[in-house]
Amino acid sequence: MSDHILKARALKKHFKTGGGMLAASGTVKAVDGVSFNVRRGETFAIVGESGCGKSTLARLLMRLLTPTEGDVQFDGADVRSLAGRDLTALRRDMQFIFQDPFSSLNPRMSVGKLVGEPLETHFPKMSATERRGKVAELLAKVGLRPEHAERYPHEFSGGQRQRIGIARALASAPKLVIGDEPVSALDVSVQAQVINLLGDLRDELGLTLVIIAHDLAVIRHMSDRVAVMYLGQIVEQGDVDTVYNHPRHPYTRALLSAIPVAAHGARTPQTALEGEMPSPANPPSGCRFHTRCPYAKERCASEPPALRQTDAGDGHIAACHYFEEIAAATPDLGLADAPERAPGAAARFALYQDAMRDRTTLRPRQDQE
Amino acid sequence: MVQESDPLPSPDTGSDKVLLEVRDFSLRFRGAPSDQINHVNFSVSPGKTLCVVGESGCGKSVTSLAMMGLLPAGAATIGSGEMIFEGQKLDLADHTAMRKLRGSRMTMIFQEPMTSLNPAFRIGDQIVEAVLAHSDASKSEAEDKALAILKRVGIPAAEKRMRDYPHQLSGGMRQRVMIAMALVNDPSLLIADEPTTALDVTIQAQILELIRDLQAETDMGTIMITHDLGVVAEIADTVAVMYAGTIVETGPAERIFNDPQHPYTIGLMSSIPQLSGPRGRLATVPGMVPTTQNMPEGCRFATRCPFAQPICAKEPPLAPLEGGHAVACHFAPLETHLEQSA
Numbered sequence: 001m002s003d004h005i006l007k008a009r010a011l012k013k014h015f016k017t018g019g020g021m022l023a024a025s026g027t028v029k030a031v032d033g034v035s036f037n038v039r040r041g042e043t044f045a046i047v048g049e050s051g052c053g054k055s056t057l058a059r060l061l062m063r064l065l066t067p068t069e070g071d072v073q074f075d076g077a078d079v080r081s082l083a084g085r086d087l088t089a090l091r092r093d094m095q096f097i098f099q100d101p102f103s104s105l106n107p108r109m110s111v112g113k114l115v116g117e118p119l120e121t122h123f124p125k126m127s128a129t130e131r132r133g134k135v136a137e138l139l140a141k142v143g144l145r146p147e148h149a150e151r152y153p154h155e156f157s158g159g160q161r162q163r164i165g166i167a168r169a170l171a172s173a174p175k176l177v178i179g180d181e182p183v184s185a186l187d188v189s190v191q192a193q194v195i196n197l198l199g200d201l202r203d204e205l206g207l208t209l210v211i212i213a214h215d216l217a218v219i220r221h222m223s224d225r226v227a228v229m230y231l232g233q234i235v236e237q238g239d240v241d242t243v244y245n246h247p248r249h250p251y252t253r254a255l256l257s258a259i260p261v262a263a264h265g266a267r268t269p270q271t272a273l274e275g276e277m278p279s280p281a282n283p284p285s286g287c288r289f290h291t292r293c294p295y296a297k298e299r300c301a302s303e304p305p306a307l308r309q310t311d312a313g314d315g316h317i318a319a320c321h322y323f324e325e326i327a328a329a330t331p332d333l334g335l336a337d338a339p340e341r342a343p344g345a346a347a348r349f350a351l352y353q354d355a356m357r358d359r360t361t362l363r364p365r366q367d368q369e
Numbered sequence: 370m371v372q373e374s375d376p377l378p379s380p381d382t383g384s385d386k387v388l389l390e391v392r393d394f395s396l397r398f399r400g401a402p403s404d405q406i407n408h409v410n411f412s413v414s415p416g417k418t419l420c421v422v423g424e425s426g427c428g429k430s431v432t433s434l435a436m437m438g439l440l441p442a443g444a445a446t447i448g449s450g451e452m453i454f455e456g457q458k459l460d461l462a463d464h465t466a467m468r469k470l471r472g473s474r475m476t477m478i479f480q481e482p483m484t485s486l487n488p489a490f491r492i493g494d495q496i497v498e499a500v501l502a503h504s505d506a507s508k509s510e511a512e513d514k515a516l517a518i519l520k521r522v523g524i525p526a527a528e529k530r531m532r533d534y535p536h537q538l539s540g541g542m543r544q545r546v547m548i549a550m551a552l553v554n555d556p557s558l559l560i561a562d563e564p565t566t567a568l569d570v571t572i573q574a575q576i577l578e579l580i581r582d583l584q585a586e587t588d589m590g591t592i593m594i595t596h597d598l599g600v601v602a603e604i605a606d607t608v609a610v611m612y613a614g615t616i617v618e619t620g621p622a623e624r625i626f627n628d629p630q631h632p633y634t635i636g637l638m639s640s641i642p643q644l645s646g647p648r649g650r651l652a653t654v655p656g657m658v659p660t661t662q663n664m665p666e667g668c669r670f671a672t673r674c675p676f677a678q679p680i681c682a683k684e685p686p687l688a689p690l691e692g693g694h695a696v697a698c699h700f701a702p703l704e705t706h707l708e709q710s711a
Contacts, residue, residue, distance in 0.1 A: 049569035049570070049571065050540075050569055157657050158425075159657065160657075187424035187425050187596060188424065188596065188598075188637060188640050188641055189424060189636060189637060189640045189653055189654035190424075190653075190657065191640070192639075192640035192641075192642070192651040192652065192653040192654075193653045193655075195642065195651055196650055196651055196653065199650070214569065214570070215642075216570075216644065217641070217642040217643060217644050218642050220642060220643075220644060220648060221642040221643075221648055221651060240648075244644065244645070254571060255570060255571065256644065258570040258571045258573070258574040259570050259599065259644060260573075260574075260577070260597070260599030260600050260602060260603040261599055261602060261643075261644065262597075262598035262599045262601070262602050262626070262638065262641050263602055263626055264602055264622055264623045264625075264626035264627055265623070273571040273574070273575075276539055276541055276542075276572060277569075340627070341626075341627050341628065342627050342628040344628065344702050344704055344705075345627060345628045345629060347703075347704035348629070348630070348635055348702065348703045348704050349635060349638075349639060351676075351703055351704060351707065352632065352635045352636060352639055352652060352675065353639065353652055355675035355676065356639075356652045356653065356655075356675060357652075
């Protein structure tokens with residue numbers, strides 16, 4: 001077995017638009033030449049803003065869309081050529097968690113039915129009793145109670161529904177789970193619960209995760225490696241620590257500095273990005289980022305940069321003609337370390353961490369009052 | 370009618386003018402067994418930003434809709450409290466007076482600009498309408514005003530864009546149009562309900578900077594409602610942390626971030642994935658927000674609080690600490706009032 005569970009080679013997906021009687025037809029290059037390998041057992045993240053093509057890419061990997069060019073290999077098999085029984089096996093081994101836990105669960109099916117359905121499809125020989133037992137086991141695994149199987153999706157909160165979606169994805173015992181914005185619809189405190197759950201399940205079940213998201217801080221907590229997308233292409237890729245501490249592509253730098261940090265006075269001088277992402281129907285010539293890049297030169301408008309190895313870390317690649325010069329002229333962003341807090345506050349945070357971790361019991365101090 | 374009320378006692382030195390003060394405000398939806406908003410107090414000064422922060426269902430949006438008089442009649446009853454705006458008590462039941470204030474003296478922008486703009490009208494006409502509704506300006510004066518404000522909020526080729534329909538604009542541009550429409554009548558108070566939540570981070574940074582700049586120019590007071598503590602750190606002067614309809618902690622932004630006291634504030638801050646520092650397991654706030662159907666007695670956070678004790682069945686008052694900081698917890702500061710039991 002290869003070290004890589006999933007490989008994407010020069011993937012392209014172009015959509016035709018318009019072409020009515022009077023309208024000129026156009027092509028939206030949603031994904032335009034994307035290649036990467038996902039290692040067995042790792043969490044690989046794809047990050048980018050709306051319209052960068054990350055969700056189209058996820059659907060290409062799952063073969064929910066057929067690529068215009070290029071191919072996807074899953075466990076050594078070309079995903080495009082699969083049919084019949086082999087395609088069913090792919091659907092079993094590769095599962096999807098959707099962003100919106102409100103629209104991705106059939107409101108007329110009970111939770112037991114929702115989680116049991118993939119079991120029926122993929123393990124048809126399983127008896128109804130076995131299946132009920134398996135559903136209870138899956139619900140327990142994602143932190144729900146067995147009696148929840150009798151209830152319907154509307155009876156659950158967003159975080160619980162996302163847990164149901166995860167249980168459903170895990171039912172077929174997949175090797176790879178793709179999550180398209182799996183936590184972005186959730187409140188922070190619940191988001192943290194689901195992030196921890198996904199990490200635990202990965203370790204416990206030996207899963208490989210591919211996480212598609214726009215939130216860089218979430219990705220940093222969940223992933224081993226990250227690819228940054230802009231207008232249908234990967235502009236930078238590498239280990240999470242390398243990319244966050246030594247970003248090389250100007251877009252990654254801008255993205256990182258645009259994130260507000262939840263600490264007082266922690267604002268880093270922002271590499272403010274002018275304008276908005278151009279339309280993928282009509283991407284700029286040369287480097288696609290040159291229209292918004294503060295460092296753009298003439299060459300950037302004509303010659304598309306290739307992904308090149310950087311000096312910052314192994315397997316760290318970036319697509320910019322000038323990243324060496326930019327890195328030399330402008331030091332790394334120096335993302336502020338965890339904020340300095342008042343001494344009492346530090347003790348309070350430690351108390352909270354302990355109480356969460358060990359369930360230590362605290363009681364009112366006796367010498368008070 | 371807007372009623373006269375006693376001049377406000379000015380807090381501290383008296384140099385701080387108060388633009389809006391909400392005093393002991395409670396609200397209950399029809400048929401609910403407990404209050405959605407539970408004795409809430411806050412105020413905002415001209416030129417300053419108050420951030421109301423909390424998660425879904427904490428009552429932050431309901432509070433702002435109530436302030437604007439936008440809750441449907443009969444849907445909710447106000448249990449206690451009053452709102453004083455520019456020295457006058459707001460009569461939320463007086464729709465004529467409230468309509469006169471809305472869009473002129475106090476305005477609001479929402480999370481999703483597409484649902485707040487009328488898709489059937491050109492954006493220029495929508496802004497002109499906002500001017501004409503609140504002044505006796507002529508059509509052409511109103512158009513000049515609309516064009517000027519669109520330019521100010523950074524709409525490129527504003528003359529041409531005036532004739533666009535909302536669907537022809539990107540999300541960031543629509544939010545700029547919403548801001549233009551809110552500010553065209555020079556309001557003294559802007560209520561912004563999650564104005565950047567639907568936007569990408571690079572566009573969010575642009576919009577926050579725009580709001581900051583406009584505020585500095587006009588001395589407008591702002592109430593920003595958000596769930597994102599990152600946004601709070603960028604823009605807030607003062608912060609009110611809301612949980613299940615109660616303000617659990619409030620104070621200057623610096624104090625809230627550097628010396629948070631309430632277990633909920635601490636839990637919230639611990640749950641945020643950080644861009645730096647250790648990447649370990651995140652702390653969480655276990656469980657979920659109670660609804661008005663199953664609201665706990667006493668401290669509303671007690672069911673999720675790792676430090677909860679029997680006394681928490683009694684509601685803790687929002688007790689002042691130093692520097693305008695206040696917290697509603699029986700055990701604040703935690704590190705001196707709690708110890709590990711053997």
